[in-house]
Amino acid sequence: MKVFLIALTPLVLALPSPSSDPVAAKLALVASNRDADAMSAGLYNRDALAASIKCDIIGVSDYVNCRRYPRTSPNSKVVKKVPGTQKNINFYCYTNCESVSGNTSWDWTADWGGDDGCYITGHYTDDTCSRGKFLYQSE
Numbered sequence: 001m002k003v004f005l006i007a008l009t010p011l012v013l014a015l016p017s018p019s020s021d022p023v024a025a026k027l028a029l030v031a032s033n034r035d036a037d038a039m040s041a042g043l044y045n046r047d048a049l050a051a052s053i054k055c056d057i058i059g060v061s062d063y064v065n066c067r068r069y070p071r072t073s074p075n076s077k078v079v080k081k082v083p084g085t086q087k088n089i090n091f092y093c094y095t096n097c098e099s100v101s102g103n104t105s106w107d108w109t110a111d112w113g114g115d116d117g118c119y120i121t122g123h124y125t126d127d128t129c130s131r132g133k134f135l136y137q138s139e
Contacts (some may be wrong), residue, residue: 041127052090055107055129059082070097070106079118091129105131
């Protein structure tokens, strides 16, 4: 019996490495397609090298609404009232939508709003979150 196990050892060592795993390759393709779909929908990656950009709320003394959708209409539910003094909010991407005081950029955070996150108009985020700092910009 020991001879049989020793004889199979070279076969076990010859199994394919995890990097050639077809499931891992499929997941990488799905992630790539998801990112391309997000960009075509108007969502832009802030920085390919960083998970998020930390920005502060500015220009408001009481609070700003973090909304389910990037607009102020009644069907865009307020997820959280963010204090005007809030610092270091993690923003992951932005989209262009309804203008607030001439600013059409809406910054998205996953810090609040459960799985869907929420949007804060760029009018109330500091210059760290300006469109010029994004890796991808809309036309």
